[in-house]
Amino acid sequence: MYLTNKKVAVMGAAGAIGSNMVQDLLATGTANNIAMYDPFAAGLEGAAEEIYHCAFPGANVTWTTDQNEALNGASYILSSGGAPRNEGMTREDLLKGNCEIAKGLGESIKRNCPNAEFVIIIFNPADITGLTTLVHSGLAPGKVSTLAALDSTRLQTKLAQHFGVAQDDVTGCRTYGGHGEKMAVFKGDLAVRGVKITELLGSATVNGKSLTADEWTQIQNDVRGGGARIIKLRGRSSFQSPSHQSVEMLRGRIQSGGYPWPCGVYFGSSDYANVMMAADVDFGPDGLIPRTPEGDAEDIATLRDSYQHLCKMRDEIIGIGLLPPVANWRDVNPNL
Amino acid sequence: MYLTNKKVAVMGAAGAIGSNMVQDLLATGTANNIAMYDPFAAGLEGAAEEIYHCAFPGANVTWTTDQNEALNGASYILSSGGAPRNEGMTREDLLKGNCEIAKGLGESIKRNCPNAEFVIIIFNPADITGLTTLVHSGLAPGKVSTLAALDSTRLQTKLAQHFGVAQDDVTGCRTYGGHGEKMAVFKGDLAVRGVKITELLGSATVNGKSLTADEWTQIQNDVRGGGARIIKLRGRSSFQSPSHQSVEMLRGRIQSGGYPWPCGVYFGSSDYANVMMAADVDFGPDGLIPRTPEGDAEDIATLRDSYQHLCKMRDEIIGIGLLPPVANWRDVNPNL
Numbered sequence: 038m039y040l041t042n043k044k045v046a047v048m049g050a051a052g053a054i055g056s057n058m059v060q061d062l063l064a065t066g067t068a069n070n071i072a073m074y075d076p077f078a079a080g081l082e083g084a085a086e087e088i089y090h091c092a093f094p095g096a097n098v099t100w101t102t103d104q105n106e107a108l109n110g111a112s113y114i115l116s117s118g119g120a121p122r123n124e125g126m127t128r129e130d131l132l133k134g135n136c137e138i139a140k141g142l143g144e145s146i147k148r149n150c151p152n153a154e155f156v157i158i159i160f161n162p163a164d165i166t167g168l169t170t171l172v173h174s175g176l177a178p179g180k181v182s183t184l185a186a187l188d189s190t191r192l193q194t195k196l197a198q199h200f201g202v203a204q205d206d207v208t209g210c211r212t213y214g215g216h217g218e219k220m221a222v223f224k225g226d227l228a229v230r231g232v233k234i235t236e237l238l239g240s241a242t243v244n245g246k247s248l249t250a251d252e253w254t255q256i257q258n259d260v261r262g263g264g265a266r267i268i269k270l271r272g273r274s275s276f277q278s279p280s281h282q283s284v285e286m287l288r289g290r291i292q293s294g295g296y297p298w299p300c301g302v303y304f305g306s307s308d309y310a311n312v313m314m315a316a317d318v319d320f321g322p323d324g325l326i327p328r329t330p331e332g333d334a335e336d337i338a339t340l341r342d343s344y345q346h347l348c349k350m351r352d353e354i355i356g357i358g359l360l361p362p363v364a365n366w367r368d369v370n371p372n373l
Numbered sequence: 374m375y376l377t378n379k380k381v382a383v384m385g386a387a388g389a390i391g392s393n394m395v396q397d398l399l400a401t402g403t404a405n406n407i408a409m410y411d412p413f414a415a416g417l418e419g420a421a422e423e424i425y426h427c428a429f430p431g432a433n434v435t436w437t438t439d440q441n442e443a444l445n446g447a448s449y450i451l452s453s454g455g456a457p458r459n460e461g462m463t464r465e466d467l468l469k470g471n472c473e474i475a476k477g478l479g480e481s482i483k484r485n486c487p488n489a490e491f492v493i494i495i496f497n498p499a500d501i502t503g504l505t506t507l508v509h510s511g512l513a514p515g516k517v518s519t520l521a522a523l524d525s526t527r528l529q530t531k532l533a534q535h536f537g538v539a540q541d542d543v544t545g546c547r548t549y550g551g552h553g554e555k556m557a558v559f560k561g562d563l564a565v566r567g568v569k570i571t572e573l574l575g576s577a578t579v580n581g582k583s584l585t586a587d588e589w590t591q592i593q594n595d596v597r598g599g600g601a602r603i604i605k606l607r608g609r610s611s612f613q614s615p616s617h618q619s620v621e622m623l624r625g626r627i628q629s630g631g632y633p634w635p636c637g638v639y640f641g642s643s644d645y646a647n648v649m650m651a652a653d654v655d656f657g658p659d660g661l662i663p664r665t666p667e668g669d670a671e672d673i674a675t676l677r678d679s680y681q682h683l684c685k686m687r688d689e690i691i692g693i694g695l696l697p698p699v700a701n702w703r704d705v706n707p708n709l
Contacts, residue, residue, distance in 0.1 A: 057393070060613050064400045064620075083606025089530040090523050090599070090614035092634070095541060187426050194425040205431060263426070270419030277396050278426035284400075298428070 038095055039069040040291050046072045046111035046150075048142065049118025050100065051080035053276035054159060054283075056087070058115055061284045063093040067291070073100040074107035075118065104142075108149035113290075115283055116142060116170075119160025121274070132162060132350065136359045139166035143173025155290040155324060156181045157283050158301070164215050165350050167301050168313040169360055177372040179324025183301025185315035186282045187275070188212035188220050190298065191263035195256045196229060200246045206230045211299060212260065213330045214314050214343030215350075221340040222257045223332050293320045302327040305373065309340075311363050312347040374431055375405040376627050382408045382447035382486075384478065385454025386436065387416035389612035390495060390619075392423070394451055397620045399429040403627070409436040410443035411454065440478075444485035449626075451619055452478060452506075455496025468498060468686065472695045475502040479509025491626040491660060492517045493619050494637070500551050501686050503637050504649040505696055513708040515660025519637025521651035522618040523611070524548035524556050526634065527599035531592045532565060536582045542566045547635060548596065549666045550650050550679025551686075557676040558593045559668050629656045638663040641709065645676075647699050648683040 045062060049055040050073035062068045073088075075081040085100040101107050108114065119135040126134075139158065146153055153176060158167040167183035174181060193210040197203065209226035227234040229243045237248040259266070267275040282298065289296025299315040302325045309316075309329065318325040330340055354360045366373045381398060385391040386409035398404045409424075411417040421436040437443050444450065455471040462470075475494065482489055489512060494503040503519035510517060529546040533539060545562035563570040565579045573584040595602070603611040618634065625632025635651040638661045645652075645665065654661040666676055690696045702709045 056613065057396075060393075060617060061396070061400055064397055064617060079606045080608070083603055084613075086530065086599075086603060086606065087611055087613040089533075089540060090526045090611065091617040092522070092526040092529060092540065093617075097539065186428070190426045190428040193428060194422065197425075203433065204425060204428065263422075267419055267422060270415045270422065272416070275423055275426065277392065277420075277423040281396060281400060281427040 038066060040067050040288060041112070042070050043068070043112035043154075044070050044072060044110055045113040045115065045287075046074060046107045048074045048104070048107065048114065048116035049160070051075035051077045051084050052117055053273065054117035054280050056084035057276055057280040058117070058283060059084070059088050059098065060091065061280050062287075063088070063091070063096055065284055065288070067284055067288055068113070069093065069095050069097055071096075071098045072107040072111065073098065074102070074104055075100075076102055078102050104145055105149050108145055111150045112152070112154045113287055114146065114150070114153055114156040115159070115287065116157070117159040117279065118142075119166060129353070132165065132353065133357055133359070135160055135162070135166050136169045136354050136357070139169035140173050140359050143170040146170070146174040146176065151175060154180060155287065157286055158183045159279050159283055162215075162217065162350065164301060164313050164347055165354060168303070168351060169354060171303055171313065172360055172366050172370050172373065175370045175372065177323045178303035178305060179321065179326060181303065181313075182286065182325055183313060184279055184283050184286065185216060185301040186286070186298035187263070187278055188216060188222075188260055188315070190278065190282070192222060192256070192260045195259050196227075199248065199252065199256065200229050200243050202230060202244055211317070211330075213299060213316055214340045215347045216315065218261055219343040219346040220261060220315070221330075221336065221343045222260055223330065223336045223340075225332050225336060289320055290324065296320070300325055303373075304329075309344050311366075312344065312351060314344065314347055374402060376403045376624060377448070378406050379404070379448035379490075380406050380408060380446055381449040381451065381623075382410060382443045384410050384440070384443065384450065384452035385496070387411035387413045387420050388453055389609065390453035390616050392420035393612055393616040394453070394619060395420070395424050395434065396427065397616050398623075399424070399427070399432055401620055401624070403620055403624055404449070405429070405431050405433055407432075407434045408443040408447065409434065410438070410440055411436075412438055414438050440481055441485050444481055447486045448488070448490045449623055450482065450486070450489055450492045451495070451623065452493070453495040453615065454478075455502060465689070468501065468689065469693055469695070471496055471498070471502050472505045472690050472693070475505035476509050476695050479506040482506070482510040482512065487511060490516060491623065493622055494519045495615050495619055498551075498553065498686065500637060500649050500683055501690060504639070504687060505690060507639055507649065508696055508702050508706050508709065511706045511708065513659045514639035514641060515657065515662060517639065517649075518622065518661055519649060520615055520619050520622065521552060521637040522622070522634035523614055524552060524558070524596055524599070524651070526614065526618070528558060528592070528596045531595050532563075535584065535588065535592065536565050536579050538566060538580055547653070547666075549635060549652055550676050551683045552651065554597055555679040555682040556597060556651070557666075557672065557679045558596055559666065559672045559676075561666075561668050561672060625656055626660065632656070636661055639709075640665075645680050647702075648680065648687060650680065650683055
């Protein structure tokens with residue numbers, strides 16, 4: 038009845054993403070054996086009670102404010118349990134605070150669930166918090182990932198709205214590299230009702246609509262600001278889409294495939310070595326296997342730029358001491 | 374891929390329950406053709422964008438601030454679109470305000486989707502707002518219902534926690550009549566791991582635990598205060614459980630059965646005539662067919678009390694003029 042009966046630990050389960058994720062795990066028939074963790078006891082108990090009142094058949098949902106207890110023996114770990122960016126905090130404050138949380142999570146995984154099969158990190162900056170979790174967890178690189186789909190699904194949404202077509206009619210939407218301002222929005226295989234983006238940027242039309250270079254630039258900018266727009270409209274950051282797409286990623290891991298969007302994945306070698314970034318993946322027995330993105334010169338230049346930005350953020354974290362120097366990563370995680 | 378491709382109108386879709394419901398409809402594979410309505414445009418667009426970013430395959434989700442457009446041709450209507458009780462408002466203020474909304478919704482259903490197959494009302498006091506919607510909609514009585522499961526699932530939760538057993542081990546949990554202080558918590562067929570509640574209130578134990586009369590009274594009181602407890606713990610009223618159970622009710626209607634909890638259902642005759650209240654139901658071609666609750670003298674006395682309370686609230690609404698006198702209901706709705 039559920040795809041897996043193995044233990045899933047949801048970290049940050051009192052929050053909007055975490056509590057939605059528990060519901061989505063059960064509602065989609067993905068997992069029934071769920072440990073909810075959050076340091077905020079009252080909100081956590083309230084979220085758990087709501088799940089109990091949903092009365093999902095066969096559910097075994099527990100809650101705890103003890104991170105070790107939640108992780109103990111967990112096969113899958115979904116964490117949205119970072120700190121939000123508060124007023125007056127710089128990006129660096131957020132980076133440092135959340136990487137401290139990520140380091141603690143990684144070390145706790147190493148102690149409590151060294152046989153974990155998949156970890157999904159959702160708190161920002163996810164490329165860096167995911168990488169920090171991976172290094173400290175000791176897990177094989179394919180077993181730690183970050184949610185990276187939303188930039189691509191936002192691109193799909195924007196193009197569907199531009200052309201007035203169904204979302205499914207927009208295929209091959211891909212953003213690679215880092216999340217945020219420096220994401221690489223790829224033209225790649227992008228097509229609307231089968232008409233390639235390169236043709237649309239020429240003279241082709243779909244549903245009577247064309248796409249000018251300016252409109253395409255605007256759409257890319259809108260995608261980069263997609264998260265900020267949700268905050269403006271709803272008065273809070275997105276939580277339904279990160280939750281649901283994370284559950285879909287987990288389904289991909291459990292079913293060894295079928296997840297159609299980019300994932301945050303560790304590159305051990307290639308031109309993009311020693312970062313975690315959004316890319317297409319294959320699902321193997323040891324988790325995600327990255328595919329090196331391919332595109333035209335413009336796409337690749339954007340991705341190289343995004344990669345350099347990720348390296349810079351990674352090196353900041355190394356400078357703070359929350360990650361060892363790259364050459365020493367294997368001392369902490371022999372799987373790297 | 375989805376249980377139905379017919380149009381589902383979600384009213385109040387910018388709110389916590391409504392936006393969760395759209396996600397749950399899609400995530401459970403229940404419906405893909407969804408019109409989101411809310412008077413609050415920015416929040417509605419934000420909620421819709423989040424659903425788009427989830428990228429549900431085959432989804433056709435629209436949003437509008439025009440209630441008529443949302444309802445036009447809808448087969449199913451789920452409404453959490455009442456006003457919340459604000460500080461300084463009396464229960465009567467809430468009753469009057471939400472029954473005005475319910476009357477408007479019923480009239481709008483009559484104009485825009487007279488062939489609607491099922492309506493679920495979720496805003497409080499649901500027994501009365503549901504009844505008001507039914508009378509003004511002109512629909513057959515089995516086609517308008519209210520969410521009534523949460524009192525029963527809260528009873529199941531409390532007993533599972535008391536005995537330290539899985540929720541599924543607690544069977545036959547039933548609360549009938551009105552929602553709120555006057556709900557009738559039935560002993561009926563209630564059992565824990567097959568041991569009847571009457572035996573447990575004697576000397577029987579389950580998992581080494583007994584149940585004293587005082588503990589049973591406390592559990593009933595906890596169930597009556599279950600909603601208030603969520604507000605205390607989470608700082609907001611429950612939204613995940615009302616959303617998910619409403620979707621499960623809709624699945625029951627679409628599949629002509631399989632929904633295991635009481636529903637708010639109209640009683641045209643019997644000892645409980647001319648109210649909508651929680652009861653077990655069968656699912657027929659014309660919607661819900663109520664089963665008259667049966668129980669021991671104590672259970673039935675509690676239900677009679679709850680029924681009298683519902684009649685009193687109904688008569689208040691008749692007094693205000695939002696419902697015609699019972700004898701004139703057929704002038705408005707010939708199906709009654």
